Every structure is written in C-alpha cells, then in structure tokens.
Amino acid sequence: MTANNYTKYDEDFKKSLVTLYQNGKTQTLLCKEYGVSQSVLAKWVNQYSTVEMDDGDVLTAKQVKELQKHNAQLEEENLILNHLHASFKQRLDAFYKLRFQHSIKTLCRVLKVNRSTYYKHFSSKPSPHMKENQYIASQILHIYADYQKRLGAYKITYVLKHDYGINISIGKVYRLMKQLQLPKMSTDKHSKSHQHSDNKKCCNHLQQNFNQKSPNLVRVSNITYIKASGKSHYLCIIMDLYSRKVISWHISTNTDTELVMTTFRKAYEKRNAPYGLMFHSDRGIQYTFFTFRQFLDSLNVVQSFSKKGYPFDNACCGSFSNISKKETNRKNYHSI
Secondary structure (H helix, E strand, C coil), rough: CCCCCCCCCCCCHHHHHHHHHHCCHHHHHHHHHHHCHHHHHHHHHHCEEEEEECCCCCEHHHHHHHHHHHHHHHHHHHHHCCCCCHHHHHHHHHHHHHHHCCHHHHHHHHHCCCCHHHHHHHHHCCCCCHHHHHHHHHHHHHHHHHCCCCCCCHHHHHHHHHCCCCCCCHHHHHHHHCCCCCCCCCCCCCCCCCCCCCHHCCCCCCCCCCCCCCCEEEEEEEEEEEEEEEEEEEEEEECCCCCCEEEEEEEEEECCCHHHHHHHHHHHCCCCCCCCEEEEEEHHHHCHHHHHHHHHCCCCCEEEECCCCCCHHHHHHHHHHHHHCCCCCCCCEECC
C-alpha cells in the first residue's frame, strides 16, 4: 500500500483478471474475489482485450491504439516530405485528394494551408457558367446511355437541340464529351489480334466528382471482408453518391463476379431501373470481368474505374470500408 492507500497492480495480474472475465466469470464476482473496484476492472477489460489484426497477429486494445498513433505520425511525416517543396496549387490538390483520409485540422497544419483558404477554394458556389456546363454534361451522359453508346458529338448536338431545346456548338459538345472521357464514334481498322473483352479500356469518367446534384446518377461500389466462424466473408456494397447512402449490399463466401452482380441487381431494381446511370469501382477482376461488363452494357450503364493505384478515386467507398473494418474487427462473430 502507498501513502495515499492506492494499490499498484502489475501487468500480469491485470491480464489474468481480463482472461478470467473473457472465459465467463462476471465482473461482480471477480471484484469480490480479488478486491478491485468495478470501474478499475472495466478499464482493464477495455485496455487488455485482444484484437486480431489482418495479418493474424493478436494485439491488445492498448497496443492497437499505440500502433494507430504511431502510424498516424508516420503518415504525417510522409505528407510533409512529399509536399515540402510543392507549390500552393499542388498542396491544395493534395488537400482535396486526402480530405477523406485525414482530418481537415491535420491537413491544414501539415500542408500549411489556412482553413479559411480551404473552404473558400473548395466550398464556394460554382459560377452560372459552370452550373450550365454541368447540366449539359449530365444530359449528354443521359443521351449517350439512352442511345446505347452509339452517338458521337454531331448526333448528340442534334438530339440536344431538338429534344432538349439546348442549342450549342458541336465543338462544345465534343469538349464536354472529352471531359467525360466518352469514346469517339470513329471507325477503326480491322485488327487480326483478338483481345478478351476484359482488357478493353478502363476509363475514369467520375474524376473524383463525389458531390452529385441528384440521386440515381452515379453509384460507387467496393468489396471488403468480415471474419466469422474463423472464415472470411466478403461484403459488397453499392452507394449512391447524392446521399452517400448504401442502397444495397450482399455477403458471400466467394469474392467473385456473382457477388457484384447480385448486389448491383438489388440496387437497380430497388430504384426502378434508372436511365443514364454511371457505375464507378476499382479495377478488381470482379468489376472488369467480361460477364459483368456485358451485363452493364445491356442496361446502358456507363462504367467508370479508378486509376490503377489511386484509391482516392473511390474515396467515399474507401472511407466506408475503413469505418466498417474498425467496427467489425472489435468483435468475434460466431456466424454470418
């Protein structure tokens, strides 16, 4: 006993009581047998309960917290080194890409950007000209999908004028189509090589435009895993970017194309088969497989892909996956 009647317990004693609690003994019984208060025992349970990591290592909650703190410090150091000599515009671009990975306060401090400057640069209202271009681009995408991706700039200009009352030049339509990365409707020479449909070009039509003006325009998807009964189960989600709401999900023991197709069908039927839809994902084989791409083509869905090695292109889904992993890894599930 110390001078202020405070008993100091060693690490082994604390861990042994936590083990007894995890094996079925109640906190009330343990407190009575070993003479510790319930608040102290509850603190030990939170501190020394084990968490299984992705690589199979078992760490205590305290070790996980220290590891997360260490990783956060390393990430901040890498940010400083990577952007130490960057221009102001480059730092703002980096700020925009990393805003889902770090807090705004941390990014402002590390990249040396005032918070008011950040909000003024990214949260200011778009100009009337920009709003008009965004509206016309959405109509172009709708027409492109409605006509089964067969119209070029000339014919889309004609449809815009006669069906939508939008009278603009072919050059502007061409520039907007180029921004959307819609392919030209030109005739290519016959090639003797026969490539599998999986290898056709994976374009990024979304271009990190995560703030959509209305629902059922752009949906994003991702696959993560959940451990149950000692096995990995795969969770596929589809999110509507307008509300950031997960509108469909499906769990399977196999991470294959069927998992993605089932999840997509749920979302598609739930929202009454919307037209002019864009579907964005990473370049996983589940999304680039011939069967799935042919399925989306049959529904006139424009498929968009993140750039290889750029998880920021699908940051909304990435953020959801990170949070879900943190939540699910805290528990051991006995069944799916």
